[in-house]
Amino acid sequence: MKRSDKDKSASVAMISRRAAVLGGLQLAVAGTLVWRMRQMQVKQADQFRLLADENRINIRLIPPARGLIHDRNGVLIAGNEQNYRIVMVREDAGDIDAALARLRRLVPLSDEDIERARRDLLRNRSFVPVTIIDRLRWEEVARVAANAPALPGITPEVGLSRSYPLRGDFAHVVGYVGPVSERDLEALENPDPVLQIPRFQIGKIGVERALEDSLRGSAGSRRIEVNSVGRVMRELDRVEGVAGVNAQLTLDHRLQNFAQARLGGESAAAVVMDVHNGDLLAMASAPTFDPNLFVRGISVPDYQGLLDDPYRPLADKTVQGMYPPGSTFKMVTALAALQARETTPDERVYCPGHMDVSGTRFHCWRRGGHGRVNMVSALSESCDVYFYEMAQRVGIDKINEMSERLGLGIRYDLPMSAVQSGLNPTREWKQARRGAPWMVGDTVNASIGQGFVLSTPLQLAVMTARLASGTAVLPRLVRSINGVEQVSEVAKGLDLDPSWIDLVRRGMSDVCNTQRGTAWSSRIVEADYRMAGKTGTSQVFSITAAERAAGLRSQEDLPWNRRNHALFVGFAPDIAPRIAVSVVVEHGGGGSSAAAPIGRDLVLAALSGGMPPLSAYPTPQRNRIETQQRELQQRMSQSTPPGADRA
Template sequence: MKRGSKETETSARRISRRALFLGASQLAVVGVLGWRMRALQVEQGDIYRSLAERNRIDIELLPPDRGLIYDVNGVILAENEQFYNITITREDAGDVDAVLAKLARLIPITEEQIARAREELDKVRGDIRVTVAERVPWDDVSRVVVNAPALPGVTAELGLSRLYPQETDMAHVVGYVGPVSDYDLSRIDDQDPLLRIPRFQIGKTMIENKLERVLRGKAGTLEVEKNAAGSVMRELSRSEGEPGSDVQLTVDARLQNYVQARLGEESAAAVVIDLEDGDIAAIGSAPSFDPNLFVRGISQADWDALNERDKDPREHHRPLAAKTVQGAYPPGSTFKMVTALAALEDGVVEPEETVRCLGQMDVSDVRFHCWKRGGHGNMNLHESLKQSCDVYYYDIGQRVGIDKIAAMARRLGLGERHDLPMSAITTGIAPDKDWKRRERGEDWRIGDTVNASIGQGYVLASPLQLAVMTARIATGRSVSPRLVLSIDGVEQPSGAGEDMGLNENHLRRIRASMFDVSNHRRGTAYRTRIVAEGMQMAGKTGTSQVRRITAEERAQGVWRNEDLPWHRRDHALYVGFAPYENPKYAVAIVVEHGGGGSAAAAPIARDIMLQALHGGTPPLSAYPSADRSRIEEQQRRLDLRDIRPGRTADRA
């Protein structure tokens, strides 16, 4: 049917309005899109470009392999073990709570682990991975990998952790690592970005702590492409970091194991120094602990056990303390060599000059007693050391004076902080007049000198310092202890030391007296001598009081140590070197509250010295015949570790 002109005109007007409306709408849409595109590209371009790049490409730090630690023979003391961790990245996860809930349905995760992960996620940047679960079994890892599309931001990572195969033997030497804490970050000036990785492990004590930067190495980088869900699509580039340096110690793992076994359950310390280079062959503190407990996060039960909270604090043996370098004890009679040398060098006493010991000496209205109540009679220098007469040293100590005694003590290594990579090393105290005025605000008294002359009063020394003192007397050189033999194969400076400039005749007299301490029938350590030809030991016993014996107690008869509570008993000490004719090792032993040095410390020193000289279990013929059956039983009873053979300290 043919349309009329009027109808055609009306239809044309309608089409024109629709076209105009449609064109205007399209123009508006295009305008809005153009405005939005301009905003996105020009005004907010940098922001969205950065977000797009971050979503597409992620650069991560690759923690380096931590340097290994070996003993002098290449036996591994600290190594790295592989394990799997499950991590999450906040930026890729989106709804973190939802993702963690899904993860918890797949693998066993505690509420505590989830809470800790959330807390760490709040502290770090959104692109940093946070560990949710550590040391995850392979079955759990495979479940996470298979369900990766449903777990955005969650990754199974292969990591490294520290392992200490010698366990309790080296805890006080090597130390342990643990996760970086806020406290660590607050006290160290280190901008290494590795430290910002949650739960990254650093050295906490001893070698691991003091050589942290040497052992840590440098981080590498990994550039990966991720999809919108945060899953890794491909690896774009990898730059490996630098592994930490390997460290070789002077300590002999086999001898160290024997030392720890021989100290047993005593609260004690032992140091063995090789006299040629000052190398520390063994440095043991008992009781000890397993450092592996701290690497994985120690439980409250284990922590309480180590701190012995349920026991009488007066009998606390402090397993976490390295008594060898952190303990400071009155050296007792082991200090008498210092007083004797000071008097000989100053010329105030002749070697054959005698002092009469009646069992006591009155000084300024104060009575000072000898350990032998009836006295020793006439004593010269040789006999005074051999029989450990106190009155002889009261007399010559007053003549030489405290300042010269203190100067000799420092010359022999006491009152000096020895530079070793160990934690909280004590300086000890070699007191003089200035020290008391400075530290106590008081003048020095003659009674202070009398006490100091026999290693009591203000005098304090660590087992390490006593071993150094003995090494210097044995060699005449300023031997310094060395614990690190090499770093990445580069040998560290020797501790052999230079000649001290002491009169050799005086040193010979002191050494001869120490020889008779252990080898003459009237010597205080005769019962624990070494009888093997060419291996005889020279030494000095010591018993240091931890309490003042009152006049009342003396009148009633001084109680025996074994009748006193443990914390009130005397400390037992022994220092010595062997062989006498050609010294190779010096040893120092301290047994806390052990009683007499001759009974408690000297036997331990003798056994350790024979073990060092023989490089293993010595023959029974090295011991006095009366001791052999007991020693044979002791050797069977000691729980010695089967030390794995060593290897060259490198990564070959």
């Protein structure tokens, strides 16, 4: 069928439109390609030339500056120092053994350094920079830089390394950093990429570990150009990382330094605490160690020496050490008896020096007995028989309830390592752990802080602070983060009759301020500083009948590790308390002779803000104390290096 002219015209018009559209699309595509080619060949020519030239552009992470840690007065206790180091990139270095051999001729590398470097280089990806050696002198770095053409893949760098200017004073609380280990990486579900940098430092214990995510900061990055032999030619751009947060602790560096020096020579722990807001002013564990040794990776002999020390310098005894609290627990039993209405303040109990319970004789520490005592005199003279009697009336359940109310048996949420909860033993606990029912004798033992009862020095300080303030105050270690105050929880009341707390405080005051008190020799004579307290002696081993027959008669005859622990808790001033203190001297013997004098010195140092004033000591003791203080000042200066801020 022949098509009409009209149909032919319509068909031609449609084809023309389609051709125009298709031509326009082709022109747009061609124009875009031309524009993009111009961009790549003219404006981005240098960039693509570099990228195409054997992939000579490397992107490397920049470790962030670790956040600083200060004491309550702003004194630096954990900072960063400039660190000259040498890094190697395996894919640029070629034969790593030959490269290490060339480097060894320029800087001091031990066989151990070489072996570690080879291990790190082979363990990590070939493009990852590995630190070969750090903490070099400028002269050594300059030698490497001058020989750079002969050292492909080897680059000197300036970085930051952790430092602890006050050395051992804060070692247990603040902790230390060390190189990232495989175990560290395995413990993290999604590890930060910066942790993949060989020998990157992270917190290992203490505050450094607990606040690791905040202190670490965020990594930056830099693009560098390297030539065909791996030598760094220039830095193309850099994005700086974000430094970690700065933390301020509640601890006072002067008091901490004094406490460490005062505990010197002992295996001991001491805690000083503000009774109103819970601020921990000092947490000293002795002996201590230098955390700077761990920053680079401590040597095997140094580490083994710390492990073999019988005084356990690596353990933080303030929160990890659990000890029978001994007679420092008697305030718990006293308040439990008052709460249960099983006694009155004036009731007197006769102490003949022992008490027979279920066929077992329980002795008082004074073999001849104390005669008739009431609650205040029983606390002051530390009469065991009085509390044996109260325990049988009250029972273990109510004693445990009061113990927890005063802060014992609780694991406090502090940014420290291995904080222990202590032990308030219950009937159920003994049945489950010992497979035996609870006995009356167990309650009698618990009433004087023996048997199964265990407490940490921190818990004993909290207990004392609660008795001093009448509130359920909680311990606080972090004061501020990046200058923002960390608000502490408002302490609630203890829900105890204030007259009962006053009665216990009076007994504690008499411990230190009456001649029959067990801490009379450690009294403070200045009214503004006068102290209340309680001594304690917890038995570790008893002298057996066979040993007595062989001539052993006293604790001094026993090996050191079998002697009793010495304890003291106290608060001051006794009228309007401000601070609480606890002291534990492992195997120190008697609390009145070994722990109470330390407690007195810590109280005076905390309240006076410096070396305890001689006028606060009884006159006959002042010559001895003056000599002791001269020795303490020498110890304090030795533990703090020149240049460390002791403002």
